[in-house]
Amino acid sequence: MSQSFEHRLLIGARDWAHTAWQDTFYPDDLPVDWCLTYYANEFRVVLVPGARLEGGESDVAQWAADIDAGFSFICETPVGLATAEDARALADRIAPLGERCAGIRVMTSAESLNRPAELDVLLSVLAGRWPISVDLAAPASASIDELLRTYDCGVCWHGPPEPADLQRGRLALAVLPSPQDDLRALRSAVETCLAASTPERAAALVFDGEPPSVQTMEQAGTIADLL
Numbered sequence: 001m002s003q004s005f006e007h008r009l010l011i012g013a014r015d016w017a018h019t020a021w022q023d024t025f026y027p028d029d030l031p032v033d034w035c036l037t038y039y040a041n042e043f044r045v046v047l048v049p050g051a052r053l054e055g056g057e058s059d060v061a062q063w064a065a066d067i068d069a070g071f072s073f074i075c076e077t078p079v080g081l082a083t084a085e086d087a088r089a090l091a092d093r094i095a096p097l098g099e100r101c102a103g104i105r106v107m108t109s110a111e112s113l114n115r116p117a118e119l120d121v122l123l124s125v126l127a128g129r130w131p132i133s134v135d136l137a138a139p140a141s142a143s144i145d146e147l148l149r150t151y152d153c154g155v156c157w158h159g160p161p162e163p164a165d166l167q168r169g170r171l172a173l174a175v176l177p178s179p180q181d182d183l184r185a186l187r188s189a190v191e192t193c194l195a196a197s198t199p200e201r202a203a204a205l206v207f208d209g210e211p212p213s214v215q216t217m218e219q220a221g222t223i224a225d226l227l
Helices: 032-042 057-066 084-100 116-126 142-150 183-195 214-226
Strands: 010-014 045-048 072-076 101-107 132-135 171-177 202-208
Touching: 010 214, 032 045, 032 057, 045 202, 057 084, 072 084, 072 202, 084 101, 084 116, 101 116, 101 171, 101 202, 116 132, 116 142, 132 171, 171 183, 183 202, 183 214, 202 214
Parallel strands: 010 045, 010 202, 045 072, 072 101, 101 132, 171 202
Antiparallel strands: none
């Protein structure tokens, strides 16, 4: 899939449905079915947890209908995804998003990284359709690194002190905890992500947490606009 990205850096959260957002970020009278649309008016990307993708395709098609063409989803593989059949089923569920899917975060465990053939199967199914960022649960062995290069995959970054390796593959994905109270560190993370952004490579900075900090997301957006 060939795609050109309008935004230098996509900033958002892991998931848009957080109970703690109901009376803070979302208006208290906003219907639950409208939350994604409201979220998409404020931010340009959401990381969809793997558990959300374990249902049928109808919800996913509705997500695509609820947002504008400039909004992007990054989809996460569910925990335990291991076979080609599983990967094809996931691809079918994601397909209704069309080009709104900017890529896939492939989750790993330390155990699965000891089985390169398993990762090879997943990437052989998914990497031909979407840009991939692999979230490494342990340092990559030579065989895993070879797989990442074979399938032109990026490596998910979780911020300092972990080294940033975002300038590879077609998806530069950073998933950071929030809130981020150190604005200098936040600016450094934004700069690192921006440096990986190209017209052909999506760069996304996603914040996780229970719930993710809307203030941190807004601060990251302001910093990105100023740089």
